[in-house]
Every structure is written in structure tokens, then in C-alpha cells.
Amino acid sequence: MPKSYDVIVIGAGPGGMTAALYASRSNLSVLMLDRGIYGGQMNNTAEIENYPGFNSILGPDLGQKMYDGATQFGAEYAYGNVTAIRVNGDLREVDTDEGNYVAKAVIIATGAEHRKLGIPGEEDYSGRGVSYCAVCDGAFFKDREVVVIGGGDSAIEEGTYLAQLASKVTIVHRRDSLRAQQILQKRAFANPKINFVWNADTKAILGDENKVTGVQYTDKETGETHVIPASGVFIYVGIMPLTEGFESVGILDEAGWIPTDETMATKVPGIFAIGDVRAKTLRQITTAVGDGGQAxxxxxxxxxxxxxxxxxxNA
Structure with a gap:
């Protein structure tokens, strides 16, 4: 028989661990499921400088502190890649590749992932100059030159944000025009610290042993190869919700995100969603933690x- 809990939390990032803390502290039996180590994307973050209570803390260290807090009232943790959720009356059945579980409520905290360029240097310098979040890492590049790759809303918004910190921002786009909203384009074009490189096919992220030094691209019109000197590279070519396996439940929007109300409830009773997997604008550790407490x-x-x-x- 599947093991039974009051609550199953799918995902053990900052949101999932906070939800487990609050639920278990309310004397509910809680299981956290994750297909990797607890902590989520924090494990890939060298330093976190925008989490309240810490001037600076290593990502894995913050993840460990959150895990210790999440399990102090009895919440359990298990590995498992969730393959399906099913509604069976008042019960929610959760299937994984490691076994099956059942609960009265499920909290989905599986997060999202940034699309990768898949070019040389991207993985090598991740966390050492390559970033997918200007709000998270922009302060590390104060008064330095940075490159933003992309042409949509996120790329232009984050490029404008970085212009407040960096000495120069070069936005590299593979087309000859942006896809971002016109108001965002106007702001970026009017900013003297923002430069644009058009029709650019990004080929590699360059660096030395410890850090990024530049971006190599090919001009699609001339075929010439160029290098842009930079200390940081911010990549915005799309973000994807990690909602595979949840399609049959009927809680996803057309783009695969999970809409919720302010209580983190989805349109299916007993199923909640928090953190980066939600349809939202700001995806940060602090917002995930807030979602988790509410859930x-x-x-x-x-x-x-x-x-x-x-x-x-029964009365």
C-alpha cells in the first residue's frame, strides 16, 4: 500500500522547505519529495546577498539551514521523480519512480529552469560570471562591463536593471529588432550605458581559470567573428516551468505555469503551488519562502x- 501523509510537498527548494516547516509545525505529517538534493538552485549559487538576516551566505549553507528548520518538527524527506498526480476523492495520489504515496493535500514546488544556449563556456562559468538572474547577481558586477543575451521582455528589463550597476551593458540579439514591449525598448534605447549588437549568433563564453572575460559571436550578415570584453554574461532566452507529469490534473495554463489564488490554491481542491512554478513575475528565494509560508x-x-x-x- 502507498505510504500515507497529510501533506506531500513536491520539491525541496526554499519554498518547499518553508511549506514543510509550516505544515509540520501545525502537527501535520509531511513528506518532501525531490529528484535531487534539497536546496534546489541554491546549491548552484556561490553567494547570496539579498536574503534577510545575512549580509552574505553561501547557497548550500542557506539550503542546509532551511532543511534543518524544515525537518525539526518531523517532516520527512525522500528522493523521487514525480511522474503523476491523481485525484481520488479527498485523497491525492502521487506516483514517483521510487514508489507511490497518498496524501490529503499536495504542494507543488518544482520550480522552473532557464533555457540554456548550449555553447562552450556556459556551464564552465556558471556562477563565475554566467548568470540567469540580474536581481540575484547584478551587484557582483558593479562598475564592470556585462553582456545580456536575448531580445525579449526579460532581457531588456534585466539589461535596464543592470545599467544601474554596471559601467556598460551590451545587449546581444540574434535578430535585427527586439521582441520586447515598446515601452521597455524605449527605456533601453534611451539609456546611454546600454549598447546593442544585432544579428549576432553567440558562439562561446570566454574566460580564464576563474572568471568570464568575454563573449564570442558571429555576425550573421558578414560571417565575421567578434569578441565583446565582459566580466559577466546574463542569459535570457526563455524560462520553462518544471511541470512535467502534472498535465492530466488540469492545473496548468497554456504555457505550462500553474496559476493560483492568494492562498496558493490551484483550481483543483487540495492541490497548491508555490515558488517559481507559479505564474508570477518575480522569482526569488524570498518570494518562494513567502509562498511556502502561506501554503x-x-x-x-x-x-x-x-x-x-x-x-x-457523522453528527
Whole structure:
């Protein structure tokens, strides 16, 4: 028989661990499931400087502190890649490649991932000059030259943000015009610190043993190869929600994100979603933690409502 819990949290990043903390502290039995080590993307972050309470902390260290807090009231943790969620009356069945579970409520905290360019140097210098989040890492490049790759809303918004910190921002785009909203384009074009390179096919991210030194690209019109000197490279070529396996539940929007209300509830009772997997604008550790706290309380209220309904039936 599948092992039973009050709450199953799918994903053990900052949001999932916070939800597990709040739910278990409310005396609910909680299981956190993750296909990797707890901590999520924090494990790939060298330094975190924008989390309250710490001037600076290593990502894995913050992940460990959150895990210790999440499990102090009895929440369990297990490896498992979730392949399906099914609704069976008041129960939510969760299938994984390591076994099956059942719970009264499920919190989805699987996050999202940035699309990669797949070019030489991208993985090698990840966290050492290559970033996918200007709000997270922009402060490390104050008064330095940086490159932004992309031409959509995110690339132009983040490029404008970086212009407040960097000495120069070069936006590299593979086309001859941007896809971003006109108001974002106007702001970027009007900023004297922002440069544009058009029709550029990015070929490699260059660097020495420790850091990024530049970006190599080919001009698609002339075929010539050029190098842009830079200390940082910010890549914005798309972001994808990690919602594979949840399609049949009926909680995804047309782009694969999970819409919720302010209590983190989806349109299917007993299924909640938090953090980067939600349809939202700001994806940060702090926002994931806020979502997790709300969801932890919401599942308690939801399970309480089930118990109240049972009492009425049996009265």
C-alpha cells in the first residue's frame, strides 16, 4: 500500500522547505519529495546577498539551514521523480519512480529552469560570471562591463536593471529588432550605458581559470567573428516551468505555469503551488519562502475543512 501523509510537498527548494516547516509545525505529517538534493538552485549559487538576516551566505549553507528548520518538527524527506498526480476523492495520489504515496493535500514546488544556449563556456562559468538572474547577481558586477543575451521582455528589463550597476551593458540579439514591449525598448534605447549588437549568433563564453572575460559571436550578415570584453554574461532566452507529469490534473495554463489564488490554491481542491512554478513575475528565494509560508497555513486550513465536513456528516 502507498505510504500515507497529510501533506506531500513536491520539491525541496526554499519554498518547499518553508511549506514543510509550516505544515509540520501545525502537527501535520509531511513528506518532501525531490529528484535531487534539497536546496534546489541554491546549491548552484556561490553567494547570496539579498536574503534577510545575512549580509552574505553561501547557497548550500542557506539550503542546509532551511532543511534543518524544515525537518525539526518531523517532516520527512525522500528522493523521487514525480511522474503523476491523481485525484481520488479527498485523497491525492502521487506516483514517483521510487514508489507511490497518498496524501490529503499536495504542494507543488518544482520550480522552473532557464533555457540554456548550449555553447562552450556556459556551464564552465556558471556562477563565475554566467548568470540567469540580474536581481540575484547584478551587484557582483558593479562598475564592470556585462553582456545580456536575448531580445525579449526579460532581457531588456534585466539589461535596464543592470545599467544601474554596471559601467556598460551590451545587449546581444540574434535578430535585427527586439521582441520586447515598446515601452521597455524605449527605456533601453534611451539609456546611454546600454549598447546593442544585432544579428549576432553567440558562439562561446570566454574566460580564464576563474572568471568570464568575454563573449564570442558571429555576425550573421558578414560571417565575421567578434569578441565583446565582459566580466559577466546574463542569459535570457526563455524560462520553462518544471511541470512535467502534472498535465492530466488540469492545473496548468497554456504555457505550462500553474496559476493560483492568494492562498496558493490551484483550481483543483487540495492541490497548491508555490515558488517559481507559479505564474508570477518575480522569482526569488524570498518570494518562494513567502509562498511556502502561506501554503503551509493553507493546507492546514484545507485539511481542517475536510475534518469539519466529516464531523457534520457523522453528527
Amino acid at each position: 503551509g497555513q493553507s493546507v492546514f486550513d484545507y485539511i481542517q475543512s475536510l475534518q469539519d465536513a466529516d464531523l457534520k456528516v
